[in-house]
Amino acid sequence: MEKLKRIEACPECQQEGAYFEEIKMKDPHISQEIKYVLHYIECGYCDYNGGLFASQKVALEHWNEKKKFKICPFCQSEEADLCNEAYNYFVICSDCKSKGPLADNENEAARKWNDREVGLYPDAHCC
Numbered sequence: 001m002e003k004l005k006r007i008e009a010c011p012e013c014q015q016e017g018a019y020f021e022e023i024k025m026k027d028p029h030i031s032q033e034i035k036y037v038l039h040y041i042e043c044g045y046c047d048y049n050g051g052l053f054a055s056q057k058v059a060l061e062h063w064n065e066k067k068k069f070k071i072c073p074f075c076q077s078e079e080a081d082l083c084n085e086a087y088n089y090f091v092i093c094s095d096c097k098s099k100g101p102l103a104d105n106e107n108e109a110a111r112k113w114n115d116r117e118v119g120l121y122p123d124a125h126c127c
């Protein structure tokens with residue numbers, strides 16, 4: 001069996017120590033019988049969970065993927081960094097220096113960058 005990769009820090013609160021959980025789904029008609037098992041990863045600090053998946057491997061891939069920034073909507077670069085100016089946090093593209101929406105904290109900035117529709121976010125600008 002393939003060895004699982006490490007569980008990265010929580011994409012929501014950035015704490016280490018998230019763990020695997022599973023839910024046993026029972027067949028509603030035959031209440032004793034376990035129909036299938038769904039896996040997810042849960043953060044012990046903020047209770048964030050990465051969503052339900054059919055295997056630990058897929059759950060982990062999705063969890064670890066969450067930490068990454070999506071590609072830049074202007075230049076499609078995959079490299080971006082979190083920055084802050086005074087009390088505003090934002091994600092900035094490492095290549096074209098486009099800024100994502102401003103936020104009050106790092107997590108929010110990352111979420112706003114990742115949640116936007118490509119090419120479509122209100123206070124983004126390209127310099």
Ligand SMILES: [Zn+2]
Pocket residue numbers: 010011012013014015043044045046047048
């Ligand atoms: Zn967390």
Ligand SMILES: [Zn+2]
Pocket residue numbers: 072073074075076077093094095096097098
């Ligand atoms: Zn860019």
